[in-house]
Amino acid sequence: QVPLQESGPGLVKPSQTLSLTCSVSGGSISSGSYYWSWIRQPAGKGLEWIGRIYPNGNINYNPSLESRVTISVDTSKNQFSLTLRSVTAADTAVYYCARGGGYYSSWGQGTLVTVSS
Amino acid sequence: EIVMTQSPATLSVSPGERATLSCRASQSVNSNLAWYQQKPGQAPRVLIYGASTRASGLPARFSGSGSGTEYTLTISSLQSEDFAVYYCQQYNNWPRTFGQGTKVEIK
Numbered sequence: 001q002v003p004l005q006e007s008g009p010g011l012v013k014p015s016q017t018l019s020l021t022c023s024v025s026g027g028s029i030s031s032g033s034y035y036w037s038w039i040r041q042p043a044g045k046g047l048e049w050i051g052r053i054y055p056n057g058n059i060n061y062n063p064s065l066e067s068r069v070t071i072s073v074d075t076s077k078n079q080f081s082l083t084l085r086s087v088t089a090a091d092t093a094v095y096y097c098a099r100g101g102g103y104y105s106s107w108g109q110g111t112l113v114t115v116s117s
Numbered sequence: 118e119i120v121m122t123q124s125p126a127t128l129s130v131s132p133g134e135r136a137t138l139s140c141r142a143s144q145s146v147n148s149n150l151a152w153y154q155q156k157p158g159q160a161p162r163v164l165i166y167g168a169s170t171r172a173s174g175l176p177a178r179f180s181g182s183g184s185g186t187e188y189t190l191t192i193s194s195l196q197s198e199d200f201a202v203y204y205c206q207q208y209n210n211w212p213r214t215f216g217q218g219t220k221v222e223i224k
Contacts, residue, residue, distance in 0.1 A: 062212040102208035
C-alpha cells in the first residue's frame, strides 16, 4: 500500500471550480510504471472514474466530464491534482485519488466535497 | 461505455456460509476485471484483478472467476469482517466503469 492523501476545500459554490490535490508518500510519483487516478462517489451511490495521469503527462478523462476536468501532476512535490469547473450539486461526492490506470491498488481515504451556496 | 451490472443488489448470508456475487459486462472485457470491497466510511480496496488474481495478502477464501462478459466473486466461508459492499470494475475499455455494487449483509 502506497499512502495517498487528498486535500482541498470541502465546500464549493455552484458554478465555481473544485480543486483537489493528492499527496503521495512512500516513493516518488514518477518512479515505477504507475498511472495516478481520480475517482468519485456520491453519497450512497457507486463509483465513477474521473481520469488518470502518467508522470510523463499522458492523460485520459471520462468523456462525461472531459469538458470540465483537468488533471495535472507536480513531480517536484510528489502530488497530482484535480480541477473540475462549473460545478453543480451533482458534483457533490467523496473524491478519491488512487494509484493505477487499470485497476486501483492503493486509495486515499477520500475527501467529501459539497457543492452548495 | 461498457455497462457493468452486478447481481444481486443485496445478498443476505449467515457467517460461515458461501457467498456468490455476479458481475456482467455489456460487452467482453477480456478478463480485465477487478473486484473491490468497501466498508462504511472507508475507501474501496482491491481484492481481485485480472478476473482471478488475488491481491497481496488476501485470504484464500476469496476467489474470482469468469471470462468474456460474465464474472463471479466467491467468498467460500463468510467471516464477520467480510460483510461489506463489493464492486466490480472493468479496465478493458474507456471510460473505466464500475458496477453498482452488491451489499453482503448478515442474515
